[in-house]
Amino acid sequence: MMRVITWNINSVRLRLALVLDVLKQHKPDVLCLQETKTPDEFFPAEAFHQAGYVHQHVAGMKGYNGVAILSRLPLDKPDQYQRVKRDDKRHISAVVKDPAGDFLLHNVYIPAGGYEADLTAEKFRHKLDFVDDLAAFFAAQKQNKIPAMLVGDLNIAPLEHDVWDHKKMLKVVSHTPIEVEKFARLAEQGSWYDAIRHFVPADKKLYTWWSYRAADWDTADKGRRLDHMWVTPPLKERLKSQAILRDLRGAVQPSDHVPVILDLKR
DNA sequence: ATGGTCGGTACCCGA
Numbered sequence: 475m476m477r478v479i480t481w482n483i484n485s486v487r488l489r490l491a492l493v494l495d496v497l498k499q500h501k502p503d504v505l506c507l508q509e510t511k512t513p514d515e516f517f518p519a520e521a522f523h524q525a526g527y528v529h530q531h532v533a534g535m536k537g538y539n540g541v542a543i544l545s546r547l548p549l550d551k552p553d554q555y556q557r558v559k560r561d562d563k564r565h566i567s568a569v570v571k572d573p574a575g576d577f578l579l580h581n582v583y584i585p586a587g588g589y590e591a592d593l594t595a596e597k598f599r600h601k602l603d604f605v606d607d608l609a610a611f612f613a614a615q616k617q618n619k620i621p622a623m624l625v626g627d628l629n630i631a632p633l634e635h636d637v638w639d640h641k642k643m644l645k646v647v648s649h650t651p652i653e654v655e656k657f658a659r660l661a662e663q664g665s666w667y668d669a670i671r672h673f674v675p676a677d678k679k680l681y682t683w684w685s686y687r688a689a690d691w692d693t694a695d696k697g698r699r700l701d702h703m704w705v706t707p708p709l710k711e712r713l714k715s716q717a718i719l720r721d722l723r724g725a726v727q728p729s730d731h732v733p734v735i736l737d738l739k740r
Numbered sequence: 741a742t743g744g745t746c747g748g749t750a751c752c753c754g755a
Contacts, residue, residue: 484746485746485747488747511748536749537749537753538748585755586755587755685744686746686755688744689745
């Protein structure tokens with residue numbers, strides 16, 4: 475079995491012990507983090523190295539954003555397939571040297587988009603442009619035949635049951651029709667297939683994020699599925715199982731996102 | 741009716 479975990483950690487330094495616990499308990503081959511919120515010189519590389527994740531590809535900055543790929547399997551050609559080089563620290567890539575077959579892994583953190591679902595609002599515009607930019611990038615990659623996986627915090631909940639109340643959320647950034655439309659186009663341009671919904675029917679509620687502002691996140695359960703794991707067709711036949719580690723939202727000092735696990739047959 | 745909480749950083753911004 476080959477296991478990949480994606481997790482928006484909202485500060486890797488604050489939650490290092492929690493991440494190490496997850497690694498110990500769930501033993502992924504590869505861990506993709508978003509919102510690490512630290513420049514590379516302060517990234518806790520040694521702690522992950524000691525935990526067995528000796529292959530690391532990290533791109534951080536001060537205070538915001540930041541993505542990392544931590545792997546027990548060798549990583550090749552880091553960022554040969556990156557969307558843009560070294561600017562906003564929201565996208566890194568590497569080829570994972572899996573014994574069952576190498577695959578290209580993209581770790582993505584799409585901007586949240588602010589509060590105003592208005593095309594003239596700067597943050598919303600930035601989010602939509604970022605998605606368009608990614609779609610164009612993957613369209614240009616179409617000739618590339620290597621099997622691929624895309625994971626990360628995409629900050630869009632596309633399906634009716636990816637949010638707690640579809641009608642109420644239609645005007646809320648993350649579930650607006652224009653975001654969902656651009657999200658679908660991104661998936662189409664990259665030939666991406668939703669590997670989590672492969673296992674969970676579309677009419678079943680499924681969340682990976684619960685706001686910090688909810689007094690009782692668990693009983694209120696006003697979640698959204700913002701974190702995704704996608705594969706291209708060559709990896710579909712290897713899909714084995716998925717898991718969303720909901721309980722971690724109840725950890726001491728939790729991230730507002732929980733880890734998502736995808737297992738591939740080997 | 742339009743809240744509420746985080747984390748990093750520096751007294752606010754982004755989520």
